[in-house]
Amino acid sequence: MLEIQKVTRRFGANVAVKNVQVRIPEGQMVGIIGRSGAGKSTLLRMINRLIDPSEGKIIFGGTEVSALNGSALRSWQRDCAMIFQQFNLVPRLDVVSNVLHGTLNRRSTMSTVLNLFPRDDIHQAIDILERLGIADHAQKRVEALSGGQQQRVAIARALMQDPKIILADEPIASLDPMNAQVVMDALRKIHDEDGRMIVCNLHTLDTARRYCDRVIGMRGGEIVFDGLPEDLTTSAAREIYGADESFSEEATSTSIESLSRPTPSLEPAYAL
Numbered sequence: 001m002l003e004i005q006k007v008t009r010r011f012g013a014n015v016a017v018k019n020v021q022v023r024i025p026e027g028q029m030v031g032i033i034g035r036s037g038a039g040k041s042t043l044l045r046m047i048n049r050l051i052d053p054s055e056g057k058i059i060f061g062g063t064e065v066s067a068l069n070g071s072a073l074r075s076w077q078r079d080c081a082m083i084f085q086q087f088n089l090v091p092r093l094d095v096v097s098n099v100l101h102g103t104l105n106r107r108s109t110m111s112t113v114l115n116l117f118p119r120d121d122i123h124q125a126i127d128i129l130e131r132l133g134i135a136d137h138a139q140k141r142v143e144a145l146s147g148g149q150q151q152r153v154a155i156a157r158a159l160m161q162d163p164k165i166i167l168a169d170e171p172i173a174s175l176d177p178m179n180a181q182v183v184m185d186a187l188r189k190i191h192d193e194d195g196r197m198i199v200c201n202l203h204t205l206d207t208a209r210r211y212c213d214r215v216i217g218m219r220g221g222e223i224v225f226d227g228l229p230e231d232l233t234t235s236a237a238r239e240i241y242g243a244d245e246s247f248s249e250e251a252t253s254t255s256i257e258s259l260s261r262p263t264p265s266l267e268p269a270y271a272l
């Protein structure tokens, strides 16, 4: 269980996240939606301690992760992998080396400097790439791949950490609808097959509804919606996005919906 207890984050006078209270059971895939500036990234970054809360506690499995330091903090950051909008890969390095970088924080400085990776790790990296359907590109430079392929490399790098939680900060915001679907399918597959908790910031309603077990809506740093995808009605969406009667679904869609659907059971009952 991940528990976010009355967490607030201030940047000077600006309150980015305000008194947020959430409990996420293990194995849930959660989508966090909201307008730009709603506090989604700040919340995610506090969970893996890229930044610290100004107030409140973050607890995972009974441990207060918001109070960890040193090696215990590094261990938490291994358990809590992050994926970013801009992939954060090394473009000129090949795919396998990028994936192996997911093991850096458990390797010695010397082996890191010499770029020496144990054979078992290399095999594991190839297995993960196969699982994500990109093993054929293992030896290519990352910069030669499409955005969707690069994001799958980033997911593979995260999986090398064998994390308990995957935090994805707008993982499809830079991708076209086709690649966005491939990446979201990959995250859902990892969730379904491994039972890993996934918390995913998304700026589009359709993606959250389609892929997540639970949707959290943020506005002005606060949680204004927390429920099932099918409960995300037009008025709930308006509350999250702060839109008036002219609110339109298209303004917050990726067009993934127009592509083929993987599992009809994920189809929401709701339509505008």
Ligand SMILES: Nc1ncnc2c1ncn2[C@@H]1O[C@H](COP(=O)(O)OP(=O)(O)OP(=O)(O)O)[C@@H](O)[C@H]1O
Binding pocket: 011, 014, 015, 016, 034, 035, 036, 037, 038, 039, 040, 041, 042, 043, 203
């Ligand atoms: N490092 C920072 N320094 C100052 N203010 C910040 C910092 N990071 C975020 N903020 C502010 O906190 C608020 C929430 O930002 P945040 O990035 O968490 O929102 P978001 O919902 O993730 O938006 P986006 O989708 O645009 O990333 C915004 O007002 C933002 O300007």
